[in-house]
Amino acid sequence: MIILPGPASKNLANRLASELKTRLIPVFSKSFPDGESYIRIEGDLEGEEVVIVQTTSPPQDKRMMQLFLMASEAKDQGASNILAVIPYFAYSRQDKAFLPGEAFSAKTVISILKACGVTQIITVNAHNPQALASFTLPIKDLSAIPLLARYFKDQGYKGAVSLSMGKKGLANAKEAATILGGEYDFIPTQRDPHTGKVTIEEKRLDVKGKVAILFDDIISSGGTMAKSVAHTKNQGASKVYAACVHPLLMANARERIVQNGADEVVGTDSVTSMVSVVSVAPIIAEALVKNGA
Numbered sequence: 707m708i709i710l711p712g713p714a715s716k717n718l719a720n721r722l723a724s725e726l727k728t729r730l731i732p733v734f735s736k737s738f739p740d741g742e743s744y745i746r747i748e749g750d751l752e753g754e755e756v757v758i759v760q761t762t763s764p765p766q767d768k769r770m771m772q773l774f775l776m777a778s779e780a781k782d783q784g785a786s787n788i789l790a791v792i793p794y795f796a797y798s799r800q801d802k803a804f805l806p807g808e809a810f811s812a813k814t815v816i817s818i819l820k821a822c823g824v825t826q827i828i829t830v831n832a833h834n835p836q837a838l839a840s841f842t843l844p845i846k847d848l849s850a851i852p853l854l855a856r857y858f859k860d861q862g863y864k865g866a867v868s869l870s871m872g873k874k875g876l877a878n879a880k881e882a883a884t885i886l887g888g889e890y891d892f893i894p895t896q897r898d899p900h901t902g903k904v905t906i907e908e909k910r911l912d913v914k915g916k917v918a919i920l921f922d923d924i925i926s927s928g929g930t931m932a933k934s935v936a937h938t939k940n941q942g943a944s945k946v947y948a949a950c951v952h953p954l955l956m957a958n959a960r961e962r963i964v965q966n967g968a969d970e971v972v973g974t975d976s977v978t979s980m981v982s983v984v985s986v987a988p989i990i991a992e993a994l995v996k997n998g999a
């Protein structure tokens with residue numbers, strides 16, 4: 707197996723290569739003056755099982771294009787298999803047309819990856835794994851929630867209350883609670899599909915005087931997390947921590963969340979950021995080993 711470190715995930719790819727004691731072939735990348743992407747794979751991939759590691763956090767179009775170019779060059783060189791590790795899978799939130807006429811972006815991106823020769827995908831906390839399961843390309847979705855929960859347990863927060871954003875995310879809170887050992891519940895967040903505005907319904911949470919840790923797959927603008935932190939704090943939690951797998955943290959998202967009462971914002975290195983203190987390398991390495999690496 708050969709690892710190709712995509713320009714957006716060099717550190718993660720290096721960690722994976724050393725954990726798996728496998729070869730890594732450098733990828734040279736640059737942007738032309740007009741913004742177009744250039745990729746050069748500095749080694750021979752003929753007959754090799756190739757693993758491309760490339761997250762697709764912003765600038766997602768650029769990073770997707772780099773991924774398409776790496777995969778299609780690996781295919782042209784005659785790689786025997788091309789597995790794409792895409793820790794943050796851009797466009798996967800648009801997993802159907804929510805309003806008439808909306809483009810089904812996740813489907814389009816997966817079709818292009820397939821056309822470029824990708825035969826399998828490993829991702830982390832995809833927004834809607836059930837939706838991804840309906841595609842013809844095999845997609846393995848890993849959960850980094852236990853890694854985040856273990857981080858907080860190691861910090862001394864055993865017994866903290868685990869909370870998810872929205873009922874749909876309740877599985878995240880439940881998964882975290884199996885490690886933290888406390889209660890779990892959800893904050894009833896709702897997003898208006900037209901305006902994108904997030905609101906929270908009235909609901910009592912059993913957090914008075916307790917430490918609460920809020921788990922979400924993504925923090926993008928920070929709106930959902932900031933409102934949820936304020937809601938939890940207003941209900942009397944002694945400390946509130948904001949944890950996410952993919953810290954996109956657009957604009958001043960982290961500051962906004964802290965201003966609303968969070969004691970700390972924590973994320974993983976699925977996306978490189980100032981809060982990426984937990985690495986997803988162990989779960990990806992384990993999945994690659996199970997896959998025959």
Ligand code: R5P
Binds near residue numbers: 923926928
């Ligand atoms: C929504 O379903 C997701 O789980 C996140 O809560 C959402 O994508 C976060 O977005 P933002 O940070 O922009 O509110």
